[in-house]
Amino acid sequence: MVARLAPRWCLRALRSPLQVIGFPSLQLHMSGIAMRASQEDFENALNQVKLLKKDPGNEVKLKLYALYKQATEGPCNMPKPGVFDFINKAKWDAWDALGNLPKETARQNYVDLVSSLSSSSESSNQVQPGTDRKQQEYENLVVTSEDGITKITLNRPTKKNAINTQMYQEIILALKAASNDDSILTVVTGNGDYYCSGNDLTNFMDIPPGGVEEKAKQSAVLLRDFVGSFIDFPKPLIAVVNGPAMGISVTILGLFDAVYASDRATFHTPFSHLGLTPEGCASYTFPKIMGPAKATEMLIFGKKLTAGEACAQGLVTEVFPDSTFQKEVWTRLKAYSKLPKNAMKISKQVIRNMEKEKLHAVNAEESSVLQERCLSDECINAAVNFLSKRAKL
Ligand SMILES: CCCC/C=C/CC(=O)SCCNC(=O)CCNC(=O)[C@H](O)C(C)(C)COP(=O)(O)OP(=O)(O)OC[C@H]1O[C@@H](n2cnc3c(N)ncnc32)[C@H](O)[C@@H]1OP(=O)(O)O
Numbered sequence: 001m002v003a004r005l006a007p008r009w010c011l012r013a014l015r016s017p018l019q020v021i022g023f024p025s026l027q028l029h030m031s032g033i034a035m036r037a038s039q040e041d042f043e044n045a046l047n048q049v050k051l052l053k054k055d056p057g058n059e060v061k062l063k064l065y066a067l068y069k070q071a072t073e074g075p076c077n078m079p080k081p082g083v084f085d086f087i088n089k090a091k092w093d094a095w096d097a098l099g100n101l102p103k104e105t106a107r108q109n110y111v112d113l114v115s116s117l118s119s120s121s122e123s124s125n126q127v128q129p130g131t132d133r134k135q136q137e138y139e140n141l142v143v144t145s146e147d148g149i150t151k152i153t154l155n156r157p158t159k160k161n162a163i164n165t166q167m168y169q170e171i172i173l174a175l176k177a178a179s180n181d182d183s184i185l186t187v188v189t190g191n192g193d194y195y196c197s198g199n200d201l202t203n204f205m206d207i208p209p210g211g212v213e214e215k216a217k218q219s220a221v222l223l224r225d226f227v228g229s230f231i232d233f234p235k236p237l238i239a240v241v242n243g244p245a246m247g248i249s250v251t252i253l254g255l256f257d258a259v260y261a262s263d264r265a266t267f268h269t270p271f272s273h274l275g276l277t278p279e280g281c282a283s284y285t286f287p288k289i290m291g292p293a294k295a296t297e298m299l300i301f302g303k304k305l306t307a308g309e310a311c312a313q314g315l316v317t318e319v320f321p322d323s324t325f326q327k328e329v330w331t332r333l334k335a336y337s338k339l340p341k342n343a344m345k346i347s348k349q350v351i352r353n354m355e356k357e358k359l360h361a362v363n364a365e366e367s368s369v370l371q372e373r374c375l376s377d378e379c380i381n382a383a384v385n386f387l388s389k390r391a392k393l
Contacts, residue, residue, distance in 0.1 A: 038104065041111045045110055045115070046114075048114050052117055052118065056117050060113070062094040063113060063342075067110040070095065070098045071107040076092065076096040080092055097342075104353075105350060112349065116234060138155075140164065140166060140170055148182075148184040149334070150186045151186075152175070153188075153191050154189070154196050157194070160192070160196070160197035161196040162196070163248065164200040179235060184339075184341045184344065185238060185337050186237050187238045188240070189240035190241075192243070194244050195242050195245040195265060196246065197249075198247020198249055203219065204374065212374075219370075219374060220371035223279055227252065228360065230255040233255075234345060237255075237256050237257050238258045238260065239259045241265045242264075242325065242326075244266045246269070251286070254285025254286060254315070255281060259315065259316045260316070260325075260329045262307065262320060262321075263306075263319050263321055263322055265307040266306060266307070267315065268302070268304040268305070271300075272301065273302050274379060275382050277366070277369050279370055282295075286299055286315075289314045290315060307319040
């Protein structure tokens with residue numbers, strides 16, 4: 001069966017030779033698609049493309065074409081078109097550039113790309129690099145984009161950037177927007193003396209009509225979505241850890257592509273003290289990064305690491321003196337942002353796709369275990385303890 005899907009923007013007048021690149025990804029030879037895990041998603045993505053309201057532009061169309069060909073036929077197997085055959089040459093180049101990318105990875109990348117296009121056409125939140133443009137307003141974040149780098153700053157300095165319910169949602173939204181904007185790198189950092197003090201311990205004070213069980217359920221869903229948005233983030237993601245980090249802001253570092261830390265930073269996951277269990281996929285990423293014994297010290301015994309120790313254990317990429325931290329890190333990030341954008345993005349995706357499914361499974365399990373833990377006496381007592389000490393201050 002051959003289906004020809006024509007999105008509305010495909011029918012618009014075409015001006016340059018590149019604009020007449022068709023949408024071969026939409027000429028579906030469904031029977032030829034290998035039946036693998038992500039086939040259903042892939043088919044959905046193929047259908048989703050025709051619903052796009054906005055023309056994604058030639059660069060993206062070429063990417064879709066190349067990923068479709070790679071996903072269905074494997075590495076480029078066509079003779080190279082002549083130099084004056086502009087359109088076919090551009091298509092050939094895009095496909096050939098994927099080299100030996102496995103079919104399964106190409107299929108996944110196609111799905112991810114279509115998903116980002118769908119949300120981008122919903123939100124229309126494109127940010128031009130180099131414009132230092134402030135993005136949409138958030139209550140607990142400041143998001144800016146400059147020199148091809150989108151910077152998400154956690155902005156509750158008076159609460160040590162503790163993540164309240166709204167802030168979880170804002171971070172999910174900011175990551176979604178960053179995955180769809182034109183930036184090359186995305187950075188998460190903190191405002192003030194802390195990077196982040198983890199989950200806001202007052203989150204549990206806001207109990208819905210369904211009671212504490214309902215609250216625990218809602219929190220588990222929110223946690224899973226929050227961590228999921230880091231697992232799925234498609235571009236290089238860098239943490240600029242300006243000060244102490246606690247709880248979920250530490251565990252999630254295992255899902256970043258690089259972590260730069262000030263020598264003032266510390267890394268602390270006092271889960272057992274709080275009657276809690278690890279989240280952020282740390283039960284999987286930490287033993288992998290630092291070995292099971294060191295992971296146990298952090299995740300079960302709550303040992304606080306200095307930046308130097310975290311670096312020696314592989315959680316942190318590099319540590320800088322606090323006095324020169326911002327200057328050194330941003331000089332480096334600006335240099336990295338000038339490297340070829342697509343190569344970096346595809347490399348990140350190739351690396352992540354190796355274990356994306358595993359990470360989602362770990363995330364689901366950790367969230368479900370935490371849903372139970374939140375209702376335990378150990379956890380409730382720890383939260384009450386924190387809140388009563390705070391009340392005395
Ligand atoms: C739904 C998903 C569930 C995911 C689960 C995640 C698990 C975790 O993230 S576990 C980690 C939880 N975080 C903590 O246990 C940290 C608690 N805070 C502290 O221990 C201390 O505040 C501090 C060591 C971070 C800082 O101490 P310091 O003496 O320098 O400053 P304070 O006066 O204590 O703090 C200033 C201000 O900020 C408030 N605050 C700090 N952290 C939190 C927090 N995590 N939750 C809520 N509020 C926090 C603190 O209460 C102060 O507020 P007030 O000035 O209004 O009293």
